[in-house]
Amino acid sequence: MPARAGARVAGDERHIIALDLDGTVLDNGHLGAGDDPVSGHIDPELGDAIRELHETGHEVVIATGRSVDATLPVVEKLRIRPEWVVAANGAVTLRRDPLAARAYRREFVEAFDPSDALLRIRTRLATARFAVELASGGFLYTEEIPTGTLPSEQRRVPFEELLGVQASRVVVVSPDHRLEEFLDAVSTLGLTHVSYAVGSTSWLDIAPDGVTKASALEVVAEKLGIPASRVFAAGDGRNDLDMLRWAGRLGDSVAMGQAVPEVQQAASRVTGTVDEGGLLAALRDRFPALRP
Missing domain, CATH: 3.40.50.1000 (HAD superfamily/HAD-like)
Structure with a gap:
């Protein structure tokens, strides 16, 4: 109707x-x-x-x-x-x-430089998959992650290529952790973040401060x-x-x-x-x- x-x-x-x-x-x-x-x-x-x-x-x-x-x-x-x-x-x-x-x-x-956030999270979640959504709209990632809500322009890169770019957000996905464990690990890092689960996968978004x-x-x-x-x-x-x-x-x-x-x-x-x-x-x- x-x-x-x-x-x-x-x-x-x-x-x-x-x-x-x-x-x-x-x-x-x-x-x-x-x-x-x-x-x-x-x-x-x-x-x-x-x-x-x-x-x-x-x-x-x-x-x-x-x-x-x-x-x-x-x-x-x-x-x-x-x-x-x-x-x-x-x-x-x-x-x-x-x-x-x-x-x-x-x-x-x-936009922000995601280097500090990425390096700090990697010390606690070594098996996680990392990505950045660029301020220009592209998307760089280290390993395949659920992509239905992410940019269509994507490129797989080594972790080091995520550092020093201008990002609108960092995405961290950890199939090896329950959401509660994941958030507990990240909470000790003092990062500005919002978080939510996508299916059964623990998923974290980190935005520019504020x-x-x-x-x-x-x-x-x-x-x-x-x-x-x-x-x-x-x-x-x-x-x-x-x-x-x-x-x-x-x-x-x-x-x-x-x-x-x-x-x-x-x-x-x-x-x-x-x-x-x-x-x-x-x-x-x-x-x-x-x-x-």
């Missing part, structure tokens, strides 16, 4: 609606015959609701840990044209090019002139913690039902799991015009 046509919201009612992808918008445990593994599965009713919110004037902002290459196909699948997209856990913020309806440019890119989805969204909110009281954010992973806390201070933040307790506690409220349609329920609760 297509999104319903509705009157555009007044300026003082316009919200930022910041949405994580995997486990929030995308239910990748229920891929159908027509679903691409990169763009994932989107419940049709949820897709209609997101489009309706966008088309009536709310600013829907995808806020994901995915690379740019793996994020824009989801924007296409949602059939929306947001002005802003946040990728790489806040290290890359895209802005729609006004001269090309569906083209995006890198408006803000946060860079999170929240820091990127704060800049977007300022550019749009939308106050924090009119921010709605939803997510399910540890990389959503700062976003959920930030949005929940004055606005509304929602943790998905399958999120770990730490993430649920960071949000204003908890909704159903992704396969229960939790995001759609939360959006209908916050925006009554969406209710059937």
Whole structure:
């Protein structure tokens, strides 16, 4: 069913609606015959609701840990044209090019030299697989890792070639450790990081100092002139913690039902799991015009 046509919201009612992808918008445990593994599965009713919110004037902002290459196909699948997209856990913020309806440019890119982080982690996790996502958009890695949410331009290199580059994030994957063991080892290193599990694999993202989805969204909110009281954010992973806390201070933040307790506690409220349609329920609760 297509999104319903509705009157555009007044300026003082316009919200930022910041949405994580995997486990929030995308239910990748229920891929159908027509679903691409990169763009994932989107419940049709949820897709209609997101489009309706966008088309009536709310600013829907995808806020994901995915690379740019793996994020824009989801924007296409949602059939929306947001002005802003946040990728790489806040290290890359895209802005729609006004001269090309569906083209995006890198408006803000946060970069750092990953050498110190890589060398310190290697002392504790010698069997881990290491990679860096370059500020320019490419991806260098030492051994094969799950790549569905990473850049398409990839090159395998010796560990030493990861040092001294300009990176938007470091990725560390350790198939030999349980997530708890992995995080315990990394916690002693004093690194700025966000972490989450991908399947049964322990996976760590390390961002530039102070860079999170929240820091990127704060800049977007300022550019749009939308106050924090009119921010709605939803997510399910540890990389959503700062976003959920930030949005929940004055606005509304929602943790998905399958999120770990730490993430649920960071949000204003908890909704159903992704396969229960939790995001759609939360959006209908916050925006009554969406209710059937």
